[in-house]
Amino acid sequence: MNRELKQILSVSRRTDIPAFYMPWFMDQVTRGLIEVVNPFNQQVRQVVVSPERVHTMVFWSKNFGPFLADRYGEQFQAMGYHLFFNFTVNSRSPILEPEVPDLNQRLDQLRQLCHRFGSTSVQWRFDPICHFTTKAGAIENNLDDFETIATAAGKCGIGTCTTSFMDHYRKIERRTRNALTFVEPSPAEKTKILLNMEQTLSPLGIQLSLCCEKEALGQLPARSTISAGACISGRRIMAVHGGRVSIRQDPGQRKASGCGCTVSVDVGSYSLHPCHHNCLFCYANPACDQRRHQ
DSSP states (O other), X not given: OGGGOBEEEEEOSSSOHHHHOHHHHHHHHHHTEEEEEOTTTOOEEEEEOSTTTEEEEEEEESOOHHHHHTTHHHHHHHHTOEEEXXXXXXXXXXXXXXXXXOHHHHHHHHHHHHHHHOGGGEEEEEEEEXXXXXXXXXXXXXXXXXXHHHHHHXXXXXXXXXXXXXXXXXXXXXXXXXXXXXXXXXXXXXHHHHHHHHHHHGGGTOEEEESSOHHHHHTSOTTOOOEXXXXXXXXXXXXXXXXXXXXXXXXXXXXXXXXXXXXXXXXXXXXXXXXXXXOTTOSSOBHHHHHHTO
16 A cells, blocks of 8 residues: 555755756656765665655755746646745845845745745745844844735635744854854744744734644643644645645654654755855854865
8 A cells, every 4th residue: 555655855954056056956856866975973874756756845945036938847746746936035135044045035036936836835934043142242133024025825715824942052152253243032932933923923814833832832821823834745735736745753763842744755955955045053064064075
């Protein structure tokens, strides 16, 4: 029975392939085989890529400009693949996300994705929510444009916004030592922020879901409609595109923290595909880190 299930390709949690590596990815799809390196033990796995084996390609990006300009999505559809998009659109913040396009450009990309591939195939991620202090000493956050982005997403027909609070890794502390200091909101502050976001989204018909925020979810009042999220959901993909994929929970994700993602194969590489957005809060290996260690 399981042999009848097609795979979901995650393209990719580890880097921004739509923004920087689409020619490479298209070459791999054309030859029908992708070599995937496990980031923990460096073992290489060969993944067969064909419409007979792959149900949906889930693209993650902060800049779908190159993807849209060269009409990669239409090419993949013509080959027989289904598409789904996780588009992270955060507030304008040159200090946090120095190399992403201007917000107006990103909102235009959001509209194009929904128009060309359907709003049910697009999930908006406002992620992560960041609080930080600069040298001036005041605590700031990246929520300023949330309502603007939400309004645009609602007009596009997007029904889901997924969010989380920033995770604090030591590599991030090293990266931001001379620029700012990230701070962790209290549980009460997190609850207030999430309820305010929910209040903004509800009239727009957008459901707020949380990525790996089990504790924050447990602090919410019973009246809240905020739910646990799944950036890759087999059930949602089948509802949008039909067919059959696994709904088994992904063992490689943070289940204990509340990740609801179902199984997929991630085809990116932290080391081979550094991300050039150079976001300060990135848990992966942005290009600025690689330059620092050369």
